[in-house]
Amino acid sequence: xxxxxxxxxxxxxxxxxxxxxxxxxxxxxxxxxxxxxxxxxxxxxxxxxxxxxxxxxxxxxxxxxxxxxxxxxxxxxxxxxxxxxxxxxxxxxxxxxxxxxxxxxxxxxxxxxxxxxxxxxxxxxxxxxxxxxxxxxxxxxxxxxxxxxxxxxxxxxxxxxxxxxxxxxxxxxxxxxxxxxxxxxxxxxxxxxxxxxxxxxxxxxxxxxxxxxxxxx
Amino acid sequence: xxxxxxxxxxxxxxxxxxxxxxxxxxxxxxxxxxxxxxxxxxxxxxxxxxxxxxxxxxxxxxxxxxxxxxxxxxxxxxxxxxxxxxxxxxxxxxxxxxxxxxxxxxxxxxxxxxxxxxxxxxxxxxxxxxxxxxxxxxxxxxxxxxxxxxxxxxxxxxxxxxxxxxxxxxxxxxxxxxxxxxxxxxxxxxxxxxxxxxxxxxxxxxxxxxxxxxxxxxxxxxxxxxxxxxxxxxxxxxxxxxxxxxxxxxxxxxxxxxxxxxxxxxxxxxxxxxxxxxxxxxxxxxxxxxxxxxxxxxxxxxxxxxxxxxxxxxxxxxxxxxxxxxxxxxxxxxxxxxxxxxxxxxxxxxxxxxxxxxxxxxxxxxxxxxxxxxxxxxxxxxxxxxxxxxxxxxxxxxxxxxxxxxxxxxxxxxxxxxxxxxxxxxxxxxxxxxxxxxxxxxxxxxxxxxxxxxxxxxxxxxxxxxxxxxxxxxxxxxxxxxxxxxxxxxxxxxxxxxxxxxxxxxxxxxxxxxxxxxxxxxxxxxxx
Numbered sequence: 001x002x003x004x005x006x007x008x009x010x011x012x013x014x015x016x017x018x019x020x021x022x023x024x025x026x027x028x029x030x031x032x033x034x035x036x037x038x039x040x041x042x043x044x045x046x047x048x049x050x051x052x053x054x055x056x057x058x059x060x061x062x063x064x065x066x067x068x069x070x071x072x073x074x075x076x077x078x079x080x081x082x083x084x085x086x087x088x089x090x091x092x093x094x095x096x097x098x099x100x101x102x103x104x105x106x107x108x109x110x111x112x113x114x115x116x117x118x119x120x121x122x123x124x125x126x127x128x129x130x131x132x133x134x135x136x137x138x139x140x141x142x143x144x145x146x147x148x149x150x151x152x153x154x155x156x157x158x159x160x161x162x163x164x165x166x167x168x169x170x171x172x173x174x175x176x177x178x179x180x181x182x183x184x185x186x187x188x189x190x191x192x193x194x195x196x197x198x199x200x201x202x203x204x205x206x207x208x209x210x211x212x213x214x215x216x217x
Numbered sequence: 218x219x220x221x222x223x224x225x226x227x228x229x230x231x232x233x234x235x236x237x238x239x240x241x242x243x244x245x246x247x248x249x250x251x252x253x254x255x256x257x258x259x260x261x262x263x264x265x266x267x268x269x270x271x272x273x274x275x276x277x278x279x280x281x282x283x284x285x286x287x288x289x290x291x292x293x294x295x296x297x298x299x300x301x302x303x304x305x306x307x308x309x310x311x312x313x314x315x316x317x318x319x320x321x322x323x324x325x326x327x328x329x330x331x332x333x334x335x336x337x338x339x340x341x342x343x344x345x346x347x348x349x350x351x352x353x354x355x356x357x358x359x360x361x362x363x364x365x366x367x368x369x370x371x372x373x374x375x376x377x378x379x380x381x382x383x384x385x386x387x388x389x390x391x392x393x394x395x396x397x398x399x400x401x402x403x404x405x406x407x408x409x410x411x412x413x414x415x416x417x418x419x420x421x422x423x424x425x426x427x428x429x430x431x432x433x434x435x436x437x438x439x440x441x442x443x444x445x446x447x448x449x450x451x452x453x454x455x456x457x458x459x460x461x462x463x464x465x466x467x468x469x470x471x472x473x474x475x476x477x478x479x480x481x482x483x484x485x486x487x488x489x490x491x492x493x494x495x496x497x498x499x500x501x502x503x504x505x506x507x508x509x510x511x512x513x514x515x516x517x518x519x520x521x522x523x524x525x526x527x528x529x530x531x532x533x534x535x536x537x538x539x540x541x542x543x544x545x546x547x548x549x550x551x552x553x554x555x556x557x558x559x560x561x562x563x564x565x566x567x568x569x570x571x572x573x574x575x576x577x578x579x580x581x582x583x584x585x586x587x588x589x590x591x592x593x594x595x596x597x598x599x600x601x602x603x604x605x606x607x608x609x610x611x612x613x614x615x616x617x618x619x620x621x622x623x624x625x626x627x628x629x630x631x632x633x634x635x636x637x638x639x640x641x642x643x644x645x646x647x648x649x650x651x652x653x654x655x656x657x658x659x660x661x662x663x664x665x666x667x668x669x670x671x672x673x674x675x676x677x678x679x680x681x682x683x684x685x686x687x688x689x690x691x692x693x694x695x696x697x698x699x700x701x702x703x704x705x706x707x708x709x710x711x712x713x714x715x716x717x718x719x720x721x722x723x724x725x726x727x728x729x730x731x732x733x734x735x736x737x738x739x740x741x742x743x744x745x
Contacts, residue, residue, distance in 0.1 A: 011329040015487065018542035019309045021234035026548035028307040033300040037293040037499070055512060110526035114477050115443045134513035147527040148476040148518070152469060170513075171498035179459040179494040180323070182524050185501075185517035190469040193509060194382035194398055195405055195427040196269070197276045203381055203431050204438065205469025205516060 041168040048132045049215060052166050055135030059188025060201055061209040067216045071160065075124055076100035078158045078210040084121035088150055092143025093126060097160060108150045117149060122156030122208075128183075130166035131173035135188065137161060137211060138173060140181040148182055157206040159186070162217035237542035239595035245333040245364045245539070246392075247594035249578015253606040257572040266402050266573050273401045274564045280510025281561060281620070287512070288502070297499045299624040302555035305490055306545060312457040312490045313536065319460025323522020325532040332539050333363030339535050340365060340449060340482055341372045347480040347531070349374070349447045353438075355464060355471045356380035357451025358558055359484045359537055361393065361580040362593075365449070376449070377441050379470035381434050388415035394574030394582065396560040397508050402573050405430065438470065448474035448529070452485040453557070454500060455534070458493045461521045462534070465504060465514050475518050481529035486537050488545075488554040500557060503622040508559035540593030549633045553589045555623045562617035562627060568610055577610065578603045584617035588630040596638055608634035668707035 043051070053063045066074035075097050079087060086104040089095075098105060106112075106120065117123075126144035127137045137159050139145045151157050167173040177183055190205030201207055240247055249256055260266060285291050305312055317327045330336035344352055352369065354360065354376050366376045366387075378387040385400040386393050389411045393399030400408070405425040412419055412430060416437050423433055450471070454463040462483055464471045475481060491500070497519075505514040523532050545551045563569045563583030574582035579590040587607040596605040608631045617627040657663045683699035711717045 011331050011335060014331050015329050015536065015538045015542070016310055016313065018235075018237035018538060019313070019487070019545065022237050022542045022546035022551075023307070023309070024234040025236065025546045026551070028303070028548075028551075031300050031303045031307060033304055034293070034296050037290040037297055037502075039498075059511075059515070118439075118443070131513075136513050141524065141527055148472065149528075152472050152476065170502050171495075174495070174498045174501070177519075179456075179461060180521045182521070182527050183519040184472065185513070185519075187511075187513040187515050189515065190467070191515050192381045192431055192468045194380070194385070194400060195408055195430055197273050197398065197401075198427045200428045200431045203435055203468035203470065204379070204442070204473050 037171075038169060039171040041172055043132065043168045045163060045215070048166055048168060049163055049213065051168075052130060052132040052135060052163075052213065055133065056188065056209075056211055057135075059135055059191070061135070061188045061211055063211050063213060065213045065215050068214050071097045071212065071214055072099040072101070074212045075158060075160065076102075078212060079103065079122060079124070079156075082122065082156050082208060082210075084156055086119065086121050088117060088120040088123045088154060090125055090144055090146025090150060092146075093124060094144065097124065108146050110147060114149050114153055117153035120154040122158060123150055123154045123206075124158045124160070125151050127159050127161045128165070129173050129176035130161045131168075131170055132166055133169045136170075136173065137186045138177055139184045139186065140177055141183070142181075148184055151184070151186075152205055155202070155206055156208045156210070157186075157189075158210045158212060160212045160214065163213055163215045164217050166213070237538075237546055238540075239543045240540040240593050241332060241334070242595070242597065245362055245594075246580045247362060247540075247590050247604075249576075249603040251578070252601060252603045253576060253578070253610045256578060256603070257568075257576040257610070260572045260576045263573075265404070267571060269402055269404050270570055270573050273398065274570050277510055277564045281507060281564070282510075284506045284510055284512055288506070294499055294502050295622055295624050298503045298557075298622055299555060301491065301496050301499060302488075302557075302623050303552070305492055306488065306551060306554055308492070309487065309490065309545070312492060313487060315457040316455050316460060316490055317536070319457070320462075320522055320532075320534050321460075323460050325460070325522040325534055328533060328535045330535055330537045330539070333365075333537075336363050336484055336535050336537050336539070337365055337368035339533075340484065341369060341374065343480070343482050343533055344369070344374050344447050345372075347447045349445070349480075351375040351377065351441075351445055352447045352449050352482075353377045353379050353441050353445045353474045353478065354383070355448065355450035355466070355474045356383045356399070357449070357484060358396065358580060359451045359486050360449060363484075363537070363539060365484070377438070377445065379438050379441070379474060380466070381431060381468060381470075384434055384438070385411060388412070392575060393580070395563060396558055396581065396583070396585075397563075398560075402575070442470075442473040442477055446478050447480045447482065448478040449482045449484065450474060452483050452489055453504070454497065455485050455490045456492075456494050456497070457490055459521055461494060461519050463497065463517060463519045465501075465517050467509070467515045469516055472516055472518055475520065476528045478529055480531040480533070482533045482535065484535045484537055486539070486541055488541050504557055504559055507557075507561040507620070507622040540595075543595075544589070544592035547592065550588065550592045550630060552625050553585065553592055553627075553630060555625050556585050556589060557623060559622055561620040561622060562625075565616040565620045567612060567614060567616070577607060579607075584611060584627045584631075585621075585625065587611060588625075588627055588634060591634055596634070596641070598638075598641060605638055608632075608638060665707065665709050668703075668709070 064074045088106045088108050128140040129138040189201045189209040192203045193199050328339045369376045378384050382400040395401040409425040452462045453465045505511045562585050566584050569583040577586050581589045587610050591604045613628045615628050657667050
């Protein structure tokens, strides 16, 4: 028994014993896992951008494209268009992205109580990867993305993505994620379909997602 | 399986494998109050329910077909998904131990629970140890299954469901009726009524626009997210290789529960383990497209143990058996454990669509529930067990098999469970009748005589030529279907009669005529 296991070794040994008994009573046939599905896909930049934009827009996210030099202007526009005045940023965010922004900026840290995040109009983060086919942005809690709560509590999330980190499909995008990091996959704004399956944006997470895609990175 | 089992120890002697026990009778939410036919009859009378269900399942079927059709490798993904789950079950002991080791290495604590009662006790103890008298909950089938909420309430702990549909169910003092959209049986007006009655301080002018209802839920739960120190979740996946757990959701309530509290307790069925992190690439394509008909669900959270400065600093994983090993011991039935809880089978099932989830009595309704529930909790012949009726809650049309992203052969499992039920029901009337029929069919003269006698059955039939109710012991058959009246003549009588002989002559003449026609029109024409 490992030191982190509690609840009595009795239950652990019993459950594992039952599993072994079950497999002994009905010995399974060995199963090979066929992986004939698509992996390692490559799509040209323009096709990946078009697909990514289409899928994000379909899920009612807003997509802005810019060059690396134009990041600050795009971020400022995304924030200003939605009337944000006070934003939060992770400690490791490239501050040059906020060069054109004249509102208040609060740097997040783990000492800030989640409740304080509610007073923010929005948050700006970077991202770890993207998936074009599903319109998904991957955050892995790197210093330029911050802790998970930061991109969750405020109602507006502006997420900067480099097109070079956007992959065609799920297998390719997932391969960019470092296993073991707190990882959040975001596909459009918060949504529910629980009332007569009618999609409603924004239940508990950000109601607005703006993805700023830097096309020359 | 034929009688309630006591809580087994599972320990083995001298290498003799013992059959793992099913869920103790009466524990948790894996058994309804009444058998399926009776429960279904009640639900069928609810027109509002049928309308809500018909609309909802129709919509979701269309969406699912559209997005699965987008992927040219959908069948290959299904093959991979089915094989991955099967392989994981085959290697369950090593994978569970690996998962335990990795979670522990990353600062989490792993607990094992033989059954729901044990899991409930572990969670209760952990909540109390954290000094809290309330928990926020992410929608979770495993905690529904074991009746965690009821148990927590009895222990003086308030559970707050935070998924919108689960909240509607909880506030409505109702039960979930669908795996994915538990409040599928409610429409917007009913939901508005529930909110007006149950949410303290709700705006009395609240209308029934879904966006406004969702906003009311958001306002109501915000405070809970910010102040509750303990969260309870389930898990869609547990990755053995890395100790990573995953929750797939839409609303962000999951993210709130998984990141804001100080303590996180995750209850995971042992069948949810996957070997490798890479395996997520298959299930993150299969699950959202099959369940909500989306290319990807809005939010997926993956976490591994405890991460300093990000999320709960106290993490507990409860690994739950609760009948899963009993299902695993069945060479045919075990494939029900491959289920990833997408609910695609519910949405395509003609039976589910008409009777809804409550008729099944279990946390797991619909086709998958009809095969999973009896395996987890058993079919007890002794006391007219509702679970014994579940394998019959199907037309065996096979739509569920076609829809299942991990290719669970639900129709075959239903037939196998019917077989097991019949085998174990002992000297039932049904069995005696079948044995008598076999004896008669084996002797031609008796068979002819029996068929003639059956003509008397016409006297029972109504004007529409069907018999509505048969006397016992055949009432079990006639309660759920009409029996066609026996024909006036048996086939043997007809064959021997003048009428039969004339019909056969006519048929022979017709065949001769067609052959002649074909010869004159050139013999390469196929007869249509």
